[in-house]
Amino acid sequence: MPNAAAPLPYLVFDFDSTFTQVEGLDELADIALQGHPDQAKVVGQIKALTDQGMAGEIGFQESLAKRLALLGANERHLAPLIARLKTKVSESIRRNGNFFRQFADRIYVVSSGFREFIEPVVAEFGIPASHVLANTFTFDAAGNITGCDPANVLSRDGGKIRQLVLLDLNGPVYVLGDGYTDYQIREAGLAHRFYAYTENVSRPSVVAHADEVLPTFDEFLYQLRLPMTLSYPKNRIKVLLLENPDARAAELFRLEGYQVEEVKGGLDEDELIQRIEGVSLLGIRSKTQVTQRVLDAANRLIGIGAFCIGTNQIDLTAAMKKGVAVFNAPFSNTRSVVELTLAELIVLARRIPEKNPKMHAGEWDKSASGSFEIRGKTLGIVGYGNIGSQLSVVAEAVGMKVMYYDMAEKLQLGNAVKARALDELLEQSDVVTLHIDGRPENENFFGAAEFARMKKGALFINNARGHVVDVPALAAALRSGHLGGAAVDVFPYEPKTNNESFENELRGLPNVLLTPHIGGSTAEAQRNIAEFVPERLMQYINTGNTQQSVNFPNIQLPTQQAHRLIHIHANVPGVLANINNVLARHHVNILGQYLKTNEHIGYVITDINREYDHEVIQALREVEHTIKFRVLY
Numbered sequence: 001m002p003n004a005a006a007p008l009p010y011l012v013f014d015f016d017s018t019f020t021q022v023e024g025l026d027e028l029a030d031i032a033l034q035g036h037p038d039q040a041k042v043v044g045q046i047k048a049l050t051d052q053g054m055a056g057e058i059g060f061q062e063s064l065a066k067r068l069a070l071l072g073a074n075e076r077h078l079a080p081l082i083a084r085l086k087t088k089v090s091e092s093i094r095r096n097g098n099f100f101r102q103f104a105d106r107i108y109v110v111s112s113g114f115r116e117f118i119e120p121v122v123a124e125f126g127i128p129a130s131h132v133l134a135n136t137f138t139f140d141a142a143g144n145i146t147g148c149d150p151a152n153v154l155s156r157d158g159g160k161i162r163q164l165v166l167l168d169l170n171g172p173v174y175v176l177g178d179g180y181t182d183y184q185i186r187e188a189g190l191a192h193r194f195y196a197y198t199e200n201v202s203r204p205s206v207v208a209h210a211d212e213v214l215p216t217f218d219e220f221l222y223q224l225r226l227p228m229t230l231s232y233p234k235n236r237i238k239v240l241l242l243e244n245p246d247a248r249a250a251e252l253f254r255l256e257g258y259q260v261e262e263v264k265g266g267l268d269e270d271e272l273i274q275r276i277e278g279v280s281l282l283g284i285r286s287k288t289q290v291t292q293r294v295l296d297a298a299n300r301l302i303g304i305g306a307f308c309i310g311t312n313q314i315d316l317t318a319a320m321k322k323g324v325a326v327f328n329a330p331f332s333n334t335r336s337v338v339e340l341t342l343a344e345l346i347v348l349a350r351r352i353p354e355k356n357p358k359m360h361a362g363e364w365d366k367s368a369s370g371s372f373e374i375r376g377k378t379l380g381i382v383g384y385g386n387i388g389s390q391l392s393v394v395a396e397a398v399g400m401k402v403m404y405y406d407m408a409e410k411l412q413l414g415n416a417v418k419a420r421a422l423d424e425l426l427e428q429s430d431v432v433t434l435h436i437d438g439r440p441e442n443e444n445f446f447g448a449a450e451f452a453r454m455k456k457g458a459l460f461i462n463n464a465r466g467h468v469v470d471v472p473a474l475a476a477a478l479r480s481g482h483l484g485g486a487a488v489d490v491f492p493y494e495p496k497t498n499n500e501s502f503e504n505e506l507r508g509l510p511n512v513l514l515t516p517h518i519g520g521s522t523a524e525a526q527r528n529i530a531e532f533v534p535e536r537l538m539q540y541i542n543t544g545n546t547q548q549s550v551n552f553p554n555i556q557l558p559t560q561q562a563h564r565l566i567h568i569h570a571n572v573p574g575v576l577a578n579i580n581n582v583l584a585r586h587h588v589n590i591l592g593q594y595l596k597t598n599e600h601i602g603y604v605i606t607d608i609n610r611e612y613d614h615e616v617i618q619a620l621r622e623v624e625h626t627i628k629f630r631v632l633y
């Protein structure tokens with residue numbers, strides 16, 4: 001933190017595409033040429049000239065002269081331009097507005113843009129007109145912009161260098177900008193460091209010369225240990241996405257400012273252990289096993305997103321004990337599984353799995369043998385959760401009778417009948433479909449005894465999890481003719497990628513429909529999931545909200561004007577008292593606090609009234625039984 005002994009270096013900011021997200025002249029052209037038939041073309045030409053100038057491909061003076069000639073702007077266009085630029089301040093600069101107000105005397109804006117629009121925009125951040133060095137327009141009598149003041153050093157090549165010489169700053173100078181002319185200040189020996197500012201645009205020729213690259217201004221403040229709004233720069237949050245979730249997921253994380261790495265297929269345990277170091281958020285689907293060993297290797301992991309419903313692939317307790325919150329998408333693909341199941345039971349009832357390949361082979365086998373309507377038949381649903389209960393409604397709508405069995409007490413929908421025991425359901429159903437979850441206790445839940453209980457010729461569907469069914473027993477029941485057919489979407493072992501072949505003893509059996517775990521693989525479901533899960537993870541990171549976490553106590557504390565601390569600890573008596581003792585000792589007032597515990601951990605959100613210092617933070621980290629401690633803001 002700067003103090004009298006070590007003041008903040010002078011910070012020289014570029015304006016266009018650094019302080020603001022856009023180039024002022026491009027925006028001015030857009031406004032001035034509104035309604036003009038060639039608007040898009042001319043704005044395009046101006047943008048290209050801006051880029052060439054910024055990347056150092058043509059001289060700055062040439063780029064500026066050509067742009068001004070194309071502009072066709074008038075002074076009446078400046079007010080709307082300023083209003084627009086005020087809404088386009090770079091996000092991380094806007095959120096750290098207090099920093100600018102606090103240190104305005106050390107900050108200069110040196111720009112080849114124009115004072116007429118820069119001054120009012122930066123004034124909102126406390127930067128005085130005397131600290132804005134920029135060009136000025138020339139106007140004709142009608143107020144048309146005719147060019148720029150040629151006496152201004154910034155209108156010429158090497159202008160920023162000349163300007164810095166004139167400024168004659170006494171002390172270290174750091175330059176932050178996106179253009180080659182910003183780097184040139186450092187090259188000329190007039191700045192001690194050049195930071196390539198890439199929040200809005202990243203130019204390889206500029207980045208190549210930078211002492212540091214700044215994806216956001218938070219990163220600069222973090223590196224220099226200066227006061228900042230966030231406790232940790234978002235660009236330092238690494239997300240590892242496996243198993244190809246919809247592209248929207250990566251897009252949302254990137255929009256938030258996170259670094260995203262994507263791996264198309266799954267990774268096995270050892271591969272994941274290799275990749276997990278430094279990862280803050282891990283995104284997986286149903287295949288990736290997140291074991292204790294993986295969690296042991298995860299040195300920065302905060303959250304896991306299961307981009308699916310099932311979470312049996314994650315050691316939820318181990319994650320919880322490590323302070324890693326897990327979120328899934330509990331409803332996003334429910335309808336897709338229901339639709340697939342409905343389709344399958346009709347297709348099996350008509351023995352399509354046998355007829356379709358014969359047709360493709362040129363064999364015409366018209367027969368009603370073994371085919372039946374589903375109307376009036378009994379569908380036995382095992383597991384009456386989100387999928388099972390929605391299927392119940394849909395199946396009744398097409399004329400089936402529904403019987404269900406669930407280990408938990410469930411609301412009976414429509415005319416569905418609850419079975420008192422699984423055997424009762426098995427003995428009465430024409431089709432049995434599994435929709436239980438994949439918890440370890442459900443391994444081989446359905447085996448030879450259950451198949452034997454089913455009616456002769458009945459159909460069986462498993463769209464839940466592969467390991468809940470004893471596959472050899474299913475194959476035997478099909479081979480013997482006891483079952484009339486089966487549809488299976490999930491398998492105890494599933495290929496890791498689409499390049500691996502599928503090996504399973506159900507292959508080739510009569511009236512068996514096999515699908516490659518696509519129950520939830522629809523455009524709608526994948527898109528819903530890719531919006532839902534990142535939202536939960538980002539809310540957790542930003543506010544500490546654990547609503548809908550599958551392994552953390554669920555807490556949501558409304559956000560207020562405060563600093564927020566998150567404390568995860570082993571659930572033993574006295575931890576909350578110790579946290580509050582630390583806060584009291586440091587005269588920190590609590591504005592809001594919420595603790596919730598489960599069998600293993602306690603999760604506390606505390607809002608405090610004042611700027612925390614490093615001592616309080618350290619003392620809170622040292623509270624006995626602390627698993628994880630985070631300062632959110």
Ligand SMILES: NC(=O)c1ccc[n+]([C@@H]2O[C@H](COP(=O)([O-])OP(=O)(O)OC[C@H]3O[C@@H](n4cnc5c(N)ncnc54)[C@H](O)[C@@H]3O)[C@@H](O)[C@H]2O)c1
Binds near residue numbers: 445490517521
């Ligand atoms: N094939 C796919 O692509 C696909 C897609 C989505 C979900 N799934 C699987 O479907 C499962 C169910 O999804 P959901 O959203 O309905 O989950 P859910 O948690 O809402 O419902 C599961 C139900 O099964 C019951 N249950 C669990 N074990 C049982 C047992 N031994 N006996 C009786 N009842 C038992 C639970 O009490 C619960 O009501 C998921 O866990 C997932 O494994 C597969």
Ligand SMILES: O=C(O)[C@H](O)COP(=O)(O)O
Binds near residue numbers: 286287308310
């Ligand atoms: O649990 C689920 O939602 C399904 O099994 C889908 O899993 P997937 O995303 O791996 O297809």
